[in-house]
Amino acid sequence: MRGHGNLLGLYVPGNSALHRTPLWLKVLLSVLLSTAVLAARAPEATAAGLAVVTLALTIGAHTPAVQLGKTVLPLLPVLGLLLAYQGFTNGPVPAFVTAGNILVCVLAARVLTLTTPGQELLDGVVFVARPVRAVGGDPERFGLALSILMRSIPYLAGSLLDVRDAARARGLERSVRATVVPVVVSAVAYAHRTGEALAARGLGEDDRPTPGA
Amino acid sequence: MTGSTHDRDPPVIEFDRVAVRVPADAGTVDAGTVDARAVDAGDGQRAILHGLTLSLTEPRIAIIGANGSGKSTLLKLINGLVLPSSGSVTSAGLDTRHRGRDVRRRVGFIFTDPLSQLVMPTGREDVELSLRGRIRRPAERRFAAVEVLERFGIADLADRSIYDLSGGERQLLAIAVVAAVEPSILVADEPTTLLDLRNENRVRETLRGVADQLIFTTHNLSFALDSDRCLVVDGGRVAFDGAPPDAVTFYRRLCAA
Numbered sequence: 001m002r003g004h005g006n007l008l009g010l011y012v013p014g015n016s017a018l019h020r021t022p023l024w025l026k027v028l029l030s031v032l033l034s035t036a037v038l039a040a041r042a043p044e045a046t047a048a049g050l051a052v053v054t055l056a057l058t059i060g061a062h063t064p065a066v067q068l069g070k071t072v073l074p075l076l077p078v079l080g081l082l083l084a085y086q087g088f089t090n091g092p093v094p095a096f097v098t099a100g101n102i103l104v105c106v107l108a109a110r111v112l113t114l115t116t117p118g119q120e121l122l123d124g125v126v127f128v129a130r131p132v133r134a135v136g137g138d139p140e141r142f143g144l145a146l147s148i149l150m151r152s153i154p155y156l157a158g159s160l161l162d163v164r165d166a167a168r169a170r171g172l173e174r175s176v177r178a179t180v181v182p183v184v185v186s187a188v189a190y191a192h193r194t195g196e197a198l199a200a201r202g203l204g205e206d207d208r209p210t211p212g213a
Numbered sequence: 214m215t216g217s218t219h220d221r222d223p224p225v226i227e228f229d230r231v232a233v234r235v236p237a238d239a240g241t242v243d244a245g246t247v248d249a250r251a252v253d254a255g256d257g258q259r260a261i262l263h264g265l266t267l268s269l270t271e272p273r274i275a276i277i278g279a280n281g282s283g284k285s286t287l288l289k290l291i292n293g294l295v296l297p298s299s300g301s302v303t304s305a306g307l308d309t310r311h312r313g314r315d316v317r318r319r320v321g322f323i324f325t326d327p328l329s330q331l332v333m334p335t336g337r338e339d340v341e342l343s344l345r346g347r348i349r350r351p352a353e354r355r356f357a358a359v360e361v362l363e364r365f366g367i368a369d370l371a372d373r374s375i376y377d378l379s380g381g382e383r384q385l386l387a388i389a390v391v392a393a394v395e396p397s398i399l400v401a402d403e404p405t406t407l408l409d410l411r412n413e414n415r416v417r418e419t420l421r422g423v424a425d426q427l428i429f430t431t432h433n434l435s436f437a438l439d440s441d442r443c444l445v446v447d448g449g450r451v452a453f454d455g456a457p458p459d460a461v462t463f464y465r466r467l468c469a470a
Contacts (some may be wrong), residue, residue, distance in 0.1 A: 010334050013372040118338045123351055140345070147342075151332055154376065193329035200294055200322035200330075201343065201391070202314060 010154060011117050018060040018115040023124045026116065030108040037101045043093050046100035053107040061115045071110060072103070074157075079103060113150070122147050141204050148194060159186045226291055226398070226428070231265040231300035233286055233449075234258040261286045262449045265300070269428065271441035275457060276430045277464050278446035284430040287446060288400050291428065292320035305397055321396035321424060325403040327387035328375065336362060336378075336386045337371040343393040358393070365389040365419060381412025385419060392423045399424035403431055434461050 013019075018026065037049040057063040063071075079099045086095035113121070122143045129139035163182045164173070172178040198204050237259050262283045278284045289295035290302045293309035293316050302309045305319045324330045333339040340358035348354040362368045367385050370378060378386065384404060391399065401420060405413040417436060420427055429436075437443050443460035445453035445467065453463040 010374075013335075118333050118335070119341045119351065119355070122342075144342075148332060151334055154334075158376065193324075193326075194332060196294060197324060197330045197332060200292060200317065200324070202317040202346075202394075203332075203342065 010113055010150065011121075012063070012114055013117075014062055014115070016060060016062040016115065018056065018111060021115070023112075023116055023120055026112050027124070030112055033108050034105040037104050041097055041101075043097055043100075046097050046104065049104035050100055050107075053104055053111065056111050057107065057114070061111060063114060071114075072107075075103065075106060118147055118150070121150075144198075144204050148198075152190070152194070155190060156183070156187055159183055159190070225303075225305065226267075226269040226426075227301075227303040228265045228267040228269075228290070229301045229303075231290065231297040231302055232263040233261040233283075233290070233295060234263075234298040235261060260449055262290075264450060267444075267451065267454070269426075269442075272426055273440040273442075274426075274428045275437040275440035275443040275460075276428065276446060277432070277434070277437045277443065277460065278430075278452075279468070282446045283449045284446050285402050288322075288402050288428065288430060291398070291400050292317050292322050294322070318394065319396055320398045320400060321391035321394070323384075323387055323391055323399065323401035323404045323420075325406050327380070327383035330387045331375045331383065331390065334374055335372050336367070336375065336389070339375070339386070339390050340393050343390050347394065361389055361393045362386075365392070379412070380407050381409070381415060384408060384412065384416050388416070388419055388423060396424050398426045398428070401427065401429040404429060405431065405433060405436060434464070437461060 033049060033052060037045050040046075054068070057068055057071075058065060079102065082102070083095045083099045086098050116124075125143040125146050126139045129137070129142040132139055132142060160179070160183050163179055163186065166182070167173055167175060167178040170178070235258065265287070276284050276287060286295055290297060290309065291304050293302075293304075293313035296310050296313075304316045307316045307319070309316050331339050333342050337355070337358050340361050341354050344354050344357055344361075348357055359368060359371060362371050365385060365388070367382065367389060370382055370386055375383060375386070384407075388404075399420065404420065405416050408416060413433070413436075417439070420429070429440075431437050438457045438461060440457050443453075443455065443457040444451050445460050445464045447467060452467065453460050
């Protein structure tokens with residue numbers, strides 16, 4: 001299985017200014033920036049937002065430009081479709097604002113994931129999710145589920161590329177079925193194995209004592 | 214390699230008239246959970262294991278047998294990942310049906326494919342995840358995780374993506390992740406199957422000191438000989454139970470028949 005963690009914005013160890021910044025401050029700045037560009041709905045604000053996240057990633061987090069490009073790459077098909085649709089229906093400036101604002105929000109979130117170790121993010125999520133206890137929920141499980149979700153993205157991306165290579169090797173590169181079906185089957189098997197591994201490690205189990213324990 | 218500090222439970226595993234049955238069509242959709250080849254038990258059910266009464270007390274126990282013979286299901290019964298359809302399994306004095314969570318705290322499980330086992334992006338984070346229930350303060354947990362990795366001689370893997378590691382490195386990491394919670398029993402399902410000879414030797418050596426009792430399945434007969442007792446599983450039953458050299462001889466004859 002290939003690794004695609006960096007491509008999808010998972011944590012990259014480092015000692016940059018943003019790596020040293022506390023999680024709460026990074027979350028606050030990301031939310032403020034995203035809210036500001038979404039509220040302004042102006043091309044100047046979008047351009048400024050894009051400049052800020054690009055500088056934050058390249059200078060603040062020491063992300064190489066090539067890596068940054070690879071991080072944006074998976075978004076391009078969706079953003080391209082959005083640009084084309086909005087450009088056709090509302091004109092080029094609203095199209096730039098809509099697609100640009102989405103990019104700002106995604107990159108602001110990636111600043112968090114690229115510069116914060118998974119366990120620190122998990123601690124943060126568990127802290128924020130404390131109120132779910134009031135309705136019988138378990139913040140640890142909530143945080144664990146989010147961590148598993150993030151860890152699963154690179155696995156599934158790798159699975160897609162492996163399956164595509166296997167289809168190519170059999171001369172089936174044009175067959176959507178030969179790609180989609182194995183990826184779905186692999187995803188289900190992966191979910192099953194992950195659940196079993198978590199159960200085997202006692203993770204995500206109820207912490208309350210078993211009757212009679 | 215590593216020693217436990219908490220009170221040990223007696224490393225005893227008891228199987229009392231254990232049978233595992235699944236719906237007749239389960240093997241095709243659930244082959245990851247249960248061994249796929251099974252015996253027709255009637256009533257639309259297939260028997261994966263049947264008539265199993267065992268007491269496992271030796272420090273190192275090997276289980277050998279053909280693919281689909283029931284080895285993996287037998288292992289998963291030990292820590293309650295699979296529950297018996299009838300009969301009972303007791304691990305470290307605890308019934309796996311009623312005390313599953315407590316059993317899993319005492320019984321560590323190593324999977325054949327370590328990538329299935331590792332759920333965090335880096336090794337250190339995965340060990341930290343194991344330690345979350347024991348150490349609440351993040352800084353202490355981080356320190357303890359690095360200590361665990363150092364103990365296993367893999368501190369250099371701490372911050373590397375699990376996807377960038379070799380198969381041997383991943384398996385060593387998976388062992389460290391399980392050993393971090395100091396299980397008294399370690400169960401390993403073909404832990405060396407995907408490894409080259411050098412990594413196989415390293416993993417075998419590492420497994421030696423992790424827990425008071427090691428129970429493993431393997432297709433490597435030299436690994437099976439490196440045990441105190443060896444079971445041969447065939448068609449959902451224990452076909453031989455005894456000294457490893459005799460078990461291997463029995464298994465060779467069984468395969469040749």
